[in-house]
Amino acid sequence: MGxxxxxxxxxWDEYSDKVTELMNNPKNxxxxxxxxxxxxxxxxIVADFGAESCGDAVRLYWVVNPNTDVxxxxxxxxxxxxxxxxxxxxxxxxxxxxxxxxxxxxTNIDVEKAMRDTPDVPSVPPQKMHCSVMAYDVIKKAAGQYxxxxxESFEEEIIVCECARVTLNTLKEVIRLNDLTTVEQITxxxxxxxxxxxxxxxxxxxxxxxxxxxxxxxxxxxxxxxxSTLGGAESSIEFAKMTVVQKLKATEKVIDDNIRQMLIMDxxxxxxxxxxxNGENHDIYIRYLGACNGCSSADTGTLFAIENILKEKxxxxxxxLPI
Amino acid sequence: xxxYLDNNATTLVDPHVFEEMEPFFVKKYGNxxxxxxxxxxxxxxxxxxxxxxxxxxxxxxxxxxxxTSCATExxxxxxxxxxxEYILTxxxxxxxxxxxxxxxxxxTAKFIESMGCKVTYLPINSExxxxxxxxxxxxxxxxxxxxxxWANNETGAIFPVQxxxxxCAEHKVLFHTDAVQAIGKLPVxxxxxxxxxxxxxxxxxxGPKGVGALYMKKGKELMPLFHGGSQMGGHRxxxxxxxxxxxxxxxxxxxIDALDFEMSEIREMRDNFEDELxxxxxxxxxxxxxxxxxxxxxxxxxxxxxxxxxxxxNQAGIGASxxxxxxxxxxxxxxxxxxxxxxxxxxxxxxxxxxxxYTTQEEIDYTLATVKKAVARLREISSxxxxxxxxxxxxxxxxx
Numbered sequence: 001m002g003x004x005x006x007x008x009x010x011x012w013d014e015y016s017d018k019v020t021e022l023m024n025n026p027k028n029x030x031x032x033x034x035x036x037x038x039x040x041x042x043x044x045i046v047a048d049f050g051a052e053s054c055g056d057a058v059r060l061y062w063v064v065n066p067n068t069d070v071x072x073x074x075x076x077x078x079x080x081x082x083x084x085x086x087x088x089x090x091x092x093x094x095x096x097x098x099x100x101x102x103x104x105x106x107t108n109i110d111v112e113k114a115m116r117d118t119p120d121v122p123s124v125p126p127q128k129m130h131c132s133v134m135a136y137d138v139i140k141k142a143a144g145q146y147x148x149x150x151x152e153s154f155e156e157e158i159i160v161c162e163c164a165r166v167t168l169n170t171l172k173e174v175i176r177l178n179d180l181t182t183v184e185q186i187t188x189x190x191x192x193x194x195x196x197x198x199x200x201x202x203x204x205x206x207x208x209x210x211x212x213x214x215x216x217x218x219x220x221x222x223x224x225x226x227x228s229t230l231g232g233a234e235s236s237i238e239f240a241k242m243t244v245v246q247k248l249k250a251t252e253k254v255i256d257d258n259i260r261q262m263l264i265m266d267x268x269x270x271x272x273x274x275x276x277x278n279g280e281n282h283d284i285y286i287r288y289l290g291a292c293n294g295c296s297s298a299d300t301g302t303l304f305a306i307e308n309i310l311k312e313k314x315x316x317x318x319x320x321l322p323i
Numbered sequence: 324x325x326x327y328l329d330n331n332a333t334t335l336v337d338p339h340v341f342e343e344m345e346p347f348f349v350k351k352y353g354n355x356x357x358x359x360x361x362x363x364x365x366x367x368x369x370x371x372x373x374x375x376x377x378x379x380x381x382x383x384x385x386x387x388x389x390x391t392s393c394a395t396e397x398x399x400x401x402x403x404x405x406x407x408e409y410i411l412t413x414x415x416x417x418x419x420x421x422x423x424x425x426x427x428x429x430x431t432a433k434f435i436e437s438m439g440c441k442v443t444y445l446p447i448n449s450e451x452x453x454x455x456x457x458x459x460x461x462x463x464x465x466x467x468x469x470x471x472x473w474a475n476n477e478t479g480a481i482f483p484v485q486x487x488x489x490x491c492a493e494h495k496v497l498f499h500t501d502a503v504q505a506i507g508k509l510p511v512x513x514x515x516x517x518x519x520x521x522x523x524x525x526x527x528x529x530g531p532k533g534v535g536a537l538y539m540k541k542g543k544e545l546m547p548l549f550h551g552g553s554q555m556g557g558h559r560x561x562x563x564x565x566x567x568x569x570x571x572x573x574x575x576x577x578x579i580d581a582l583d584f585e586m587s588e589i590r591e592m593r594d595n596f597e598d599e600l601x602x603x604x605x606x607x608x609x610x611x612x613x614x615x616x617x618x619x620x621x622x623x624x625x626x627x628x629x630x631x632x633x634x635x636x637n638q639a640g641i642g643a644s645x646x647x648x649x650x651x652x653x654x655x656x657x658x659x660x661x662x663x664x665x666x667x668x669x670x671x672x673x674x675x676x677x678x679x680x681y682t683t684q685e686e687i688d689y690t691l692a693t694v695k696k697a698v699a700r701l702r703e704i705s706s707x708x709x710x711x712x713x714x715x716x717x718x719x720x721x722x723x
Contacts, residue, residue: 012634023634029703031710046711048719053667055628057719059706077709079719081630085704 009125015082016123018115023082028092030075032061041065042072047142050134054206056080058088060138062095064146069099076138083124083131090114091135104143104154107165108136129163129195130205136162156287156323158244158274160210163195168210168248169271175219183212209244218245239282239315247275251284254313259306268292270306273323282318284310298322325640326686330527331476331504331619331677332644336570337529343573344531347566355563356554365565372572376536379575380502380521381512385541389558390534390568394503394524395427396548397537398470400559401499401520402428404545405468406435415467417441421453421482423659424472425501432470445471451478451610451659455486462490468497473505477659477675479619480610481509488517497543503527507578508585508616519543525567529679530574534567581680590617593678596687597622603698607669609660618679621659623672624698626707632674635697641690644675668707668720 015023037044042063050057057079063072074095076088090111095103111132115123124131137151144151158168174180174189183201187194193212198204201213239250251272263269268291276283286306288298295302299322307320327335347368353361355369373388382388391397402418409415420432422444436442443461447453458469469491474481484500491498499520505511507528513521521538525531539545544558551560597620600606605625624632629645636643660670676690702708706719 012637023631024638026704033710034712044712046715048706048717051718052626052628052672052707052720053670055671057706059709059711059717059719077704077706079626079705079707080628082634084628085631 011125011128012082014122014125016115016117016121018117019083019086019123022086022089022115026076026085026089028075028089029077029085030061031077032063032073032075037063040072043146045142045146047138047145049138049141050080052079056084056131056134058084058134058138060088060092060095060142062100062142062146064100069101069146071095071098071100071103080131080134081128083128084134086115087111087132087135088138091132091139095139100143100146103139106136106139108132108162109165111135126163126195127197130198133162133196152276156273158210160208160212160215161190161192161195161199163199164191166190166192168215171212171215172219175215181216181220183216186212186216214243214245218249240317244275247282248272250314251275251310254310255306258309258313262305263290263292263302266291266295268295278319280317282315284318284320286320286322288322324686324689325642326690327642328676328678328682328686328690329642329644330679330682331479331675333526333532334529334679335681336526336531337574337577339577340530340570340573344566344570347569352565355565356552368569369563369565372569375572375576379506379511379579380523380538381514382538383514383541386513387539387541387544387556387558389537389539389555390564390571391537391559392533392564393535394425394501394522394527395535397522397524397535398425398427398501399431400537400545400548401468401470401522402431402435403548405497406438406440408546409467410435410438410440416465417443417463418468418470419443419445419458419461419466420470421445421447421472423447423451423475423477424470425476425503428470428472428501441465447480447659449609450614451475451480452614453482453487455483455490458487459490459494462494462496466494466496468499470499470501472501472503473511474502474509474616475659476504477673478610478621479504479615479677481505481614481616484518485516491519492517504616504619506575507582508618510582513538513540520545525571525574528574528578531567531570534564534571536571584680586617589678589680589682592682592684592687593618593620596620596676596678596691599691600694603695607666618677620676621673622676623660623669624674624701625669625672626705627698627701628671629674631701631704632672632694632697635701636674636690636693639689639693639697641693644677645673 032044034044040063043066045062045064047060059077061075065072074092076092078085078088094106094110094114112123140151140154159165160168160171171190171192178189180186183193186192193200196205198206199208199212201211239247242250269289270286270292271289273285273287292298303320303322310318310320347365351364353365355362355366376388405418418440420428420442432442445453445457453471469487471482471484471487473484488498497519498517500518501522502511503522503524506523519540523536525534547558549560554560554563594612597608600622607623609621633643633645660673711717
C-alpha cells in the first residue's frame with residue numbers, strides 16, 4: 001500500500017531491457033521436426049504446457065542424445081504475452097547442453113533471474129511472475145516424457161506459491177511460529193502470494209489445490225480447537241471427501257498419535273511430502289528422517305505398519321510410498 | 324508515427340473545449356456559490372454550460388442533471404442510494420444488471436450483494452447482445468432497479484435500452500442506464516423513452532477528465548451520496564468543478580454538432596478498416612456492425628495473445644486496448660469474450676480499436692500495415708500453429 005500502489009503503473013515500464021529485447025527478437029523461437037532430430041542423432045521430445053483458453057501456452061522442442069541424456073538443441077513456440085515469450089526463450093536457452101536430469105533442476109526463479117539487467121532488480125513486475133512458472137512446468141513435462149515418468153514426480157514437496165516456490169511445510173511452520181493471521185503477513189514473511197496472487201484465494205488467474213486463506217483458516221481452527229476441547233472428537237468427514245489440506249491434517253494427526261512416537265524411540269522420524277489421488281487410491285508420499293532413513297525395515301515392516309494404521313484410521317484405499 | 328485508437332478509454336480534449344476552460348484557472352477562479360464579484364464572474368458560465376449539458380441529452384428543465392466527478396461516482400451513487408432507500412429498508416430486495424456492465428456497476432453490485440441485496444446478472448448472447456425479454460423474465464415484485472448500459476465499452480454493442488425502459492415502466496421498476504459510450508456516438512434523448520437515471524462522462528467525448536454527470540428524472544431524485552454544503556441543489560455537495568463543468572458543457576455542444584459526422588464518416592472509416600482487418604486469415608468480430616457504436620471494433624486474431632499484439636502495436640507508436648489477460652493489472656480474460664463463450668481459445672486474443680473524429684485515414688492505413696506485420700510475426704512465434712510430430716496429443720488448443 002501507499003504511494004506506489006495508489007498510482008499503479010504500466011507493467012511494461014517494469015520489464016527489464018532483456019525482456020524487451022527477447023520479446024522483440026526471441027532467439028530460440030522455432031520448431032524441430034522428427035527428421036531434423038534424427039539427422040542430429042537424437043530423440044525428439046515435444047512437450048506442451050498451458051492452454052490458449054487460459055491465456056498462456058508453450059510448446060517445447062528438445063533433441064536429446066539417448067546415450068548421454070544431453071539436450072543437444074532446444075526451441076520453443078509460445079502463445080502468450082511478452083514475458084511469456086521472453087521467459088520461454090530463456091528457458092529454452094538454459095536447457096541447452098544440460099542433461100535432462102540437470103534441466104529439471106532449472107526453476108522459474110532461475111528463468112526470471114536470467115532476464116535481469118542488474119542482479120537485484122526483478123526483470124518483470126510481480127503479476128508477471130507466473131509466466132516464468134509456465135516455462136518451468138514445461139521443462140518438467142518434457143523431462144517426464146523423456147524419462148517416462150509423471151512430471152509431478154520431480155517435485156519433492158507441495159509448492160503452494162509457485163511464483164516464489166514456497167512449500168506447504170514452510171508456510172505451515174511460518175504461520176504457526178509467528179502466529180500469522182493475514183495474507184499480507186504471510187507475504188511479508190515468505191514472499192508467497194506476492195506475485196500473481198493466484199495462491200491467495202480461489203478465483204485468481206490459476207486454480208490451485210491449496211490457498212493461503214485455507215492455511216490461515218486451518219490455523220485459526222487449530223487454535224480454537226486447542227483452546228476449547230483438548231483431544232476433541234475425530235473429524236466426521238470421510239477421508240475421500242476431504243480437501244488436500246484436510247487430508248494432510250488428518251494424516252498428520254494419525255501419524256502424531258500412533259506412529260511418530262515409535263519412530264522417534266528408534267532415533268528416526270518421517271514427514272509427509274504429498275498426497276495424490278491415483279484412481280481409487282490415496283497415495284501418501286513420505287520421507288524417512290534420521291535413523292529410519294536407510295533402515296532395512298523402512299520398506300517392509302515399518303512401512304506396512306504405517307500403512308495399516310492409516311488404512312484402519314482413515315481409509316482402506318491409502319497407499320504409503322516412501323521417496 | 325503516433326496513432327491513438329483507444330478512444331473508448333479516453334479522448335483528447337478538443338482545443339475549443341480547452342480554450343473555454345482556460346480562463347477559469349488563473350483569471351476567473353471564484354467559487355460560483357459565494358457572494359461577491361469573483362463568484363459573479365463564473366456563475367453565468369456555469370449556467371451556460373449546464374444548459375448545454377441539458378440540451379445535449381434533451382433533459383427537461385425540471386429534471387436534475389447533477390455534475391459528479393466521473394461516471395464511476397454516478398454509477399456508485401445510483402446503486403448505493405437504491406440500496407439505502409429500497410433494500411436496507413426492506414421495501415425491495417433485488418436489482419438486475421447485465422454481466423458485462425462497466426466495473427463501476429459490477430463491483431458496486433457485488434458490494435451491495437454482500438450487504439444482502441439479490442442481484443441478477445443478465446447474460447449476453449453469442450453476438451454480445453442483451454435480449455430485452457431476459458429483463459422481463461427476471462423482474463419480480465421485489466425488484467427495485469434495472470441497470471443496463473446503453474452501449475458496451477469493449478464491443479461497442481448497443482443494448483435495447485428503449486425496450487428495457489418500456490418493460491421497467493410496465494412493471495414500475497426504476498431504470499438506470501450507463502450511457503458513457505453512447506454520448507457523442509448515438510443520439511441520446513432522455514425524453515424519448517422511459518429512463519429514470521442516466522450516467523455519462525465528459526472525457527469520453529473530448530471533454531476533460533474528472534467530470535461526470537447523473538441525470539435523474541423529476542420525482543425520481545436519489546438521496547445524495549455526498550452530504551455537505553448543499554451545492555448542486557443539495558443533490559451533490561462539494562465545491563463546483565468550475566473549469567470541468569464549463570469544459571463538459573462545451574464538449575457536449577461539440578459532440579452533438581459532430582454526431583452526424585460520427586455516424587457517417589467515422590462509421591465508414593471504421594467499416595473499411597474492419598473489412599481490411601477481416602481479410603487477415605483467422606480473424607473474428609463478434610457483434611454485427613448495425614448493433615454497434617460507429618467507432619468501435621473488437622477483433623480477435625487467432626493464435627495471438629492480446630497483450631503481445633498490443634506490444635507490437637505500441638512499438639510502432641499505436642495505442643489500442645485489450646481487456647484480456649496480462650494487459651492490465653489484473654490477469655482476467657476479456658470479460659465480454661468470456662461472457663459470449665463462443666470459442667474459449669479466443670478469450671485472450673481480443674483487441675479493441677476505437678476511433679474518434681480526430682482519427683485520420685492515414686493513421687488507419689498505417690495501423691493496418693502494422694497489424695499485418697504483427698500478425699505475421701506473432702503467429703510465427705505462436706504455439707497455435709506450431710509443428711508437432713505425428714500422434715502428438717496437444718492440450719494447447721481446443722478442437723476447432
